[in-house]
Amino acid sequence: MNATPEPLRIALALGAAGVPTLPLRQGKVPFGNCRACADGACGGRPNMKSAGPCQCPAPCHAWAAATTDRHVLTSPAWAPAWRQAVAVAYHPGGAGLTVVDLDNAAAVAWARETLPATRTVPTTRGEHWIYRGVMRSSNAVRPGVDVKSLMQYARWLGPGDGRILAVPPAVRALMVKEDTTPARGGVASSVPARATWDRTVAAGCRHTERYVRTGLERGLAMVRAHTESGAGSQAFGVARFLAAQHAQCPGPCGLDAMGEEIVAVAVLVGVPETYARRAVANGLETASERAA
Ligand SMILES: [Zn+2]
Ligand SMILES: [Zn+2]
Ligand SMILES: [Zn+2]
Secondary structure (H helix, E strand, O other), X not given: OOOOOHHHHHHHHHHHOOOOEEXXXXXXXXXXXXXXXXXXXXXXXXXXXXXXXXXXXXXXXXXXXXXXXXXXXXXXXXXXXXXXXXXXXXXXXHHOEEEEXXXXXXXXXXXXXXXXXXXXXXXXXXXXXXXXXXXXXXXXXXXXXXXXXXXXXXXXXXXXXXXXXXXXXXXXXXXXXOOOOOOHHHOOOOOOOOOOOOHHHOOOOOOOHHHHHHHHHHXXXXXXXXXXXXXXXXXXXXXXXXXXXXXXXXXXXXXXXXXXXXXXXXXXXXXXXXXXXXXXXXXXXXXHHHHO
């Protein structure tokens, strides 16, 4: 009997369910590239960031080789890798998923406090939190936290438990890299010039001044409350929330001025200005995308 290696058996089952996989070797890492693909001599695969012409039949180029195709998975070119494989990885982005990879107990505790509960898979020291939807991947978005979706692989450790939620804004906000060590004393070197929102910059707003001002003050208070960390994410959330309030206004509503106020408060509680600006800009943009 020529038994199918266990990792390949898992890969075939996942492939049938639409999840692209690849084998992992000793050390739980992808197999190295073949000689033709070594040092990028082949130009890389067409699905890679800098697209190349590589049609290598071997499982070269890590996540980029991940496939659901059983003919590829069972091909002679992949057979040696499966025989040595110790585990299976999948390409979350290719399966329409995002994995928040929490490396340790502290990261898991942070997620439980911060992110909406979704399907979780236990890992060696932490957990994978699985969300539906794809996004850019990024390592170390916080201590012990990686986001794995497009152009990344994650170890397959079983289907996990719980209902899968759509990627929440709190996870998308992580993409704006947060500086988790605010300036000592809580005040950064430079505080941006304070532009304030008033009626004169909001000629096309259908809301009352009181309504806008109340929403803005509430948002600023939320950012101000995050003196330790998380103020950047909060700034993103507040910007998104405020912009959404004006999705139906003919405009202008003075969103830029509101953004400036959020940036100023975020900087005051220790968020680096460039990061605060990016978080707020992304928040305003995310809301307008949803409105469009
Ligand atoms: Zn190759
Ligand atoms: Zn190649
Ligand atoms: Zn408005």
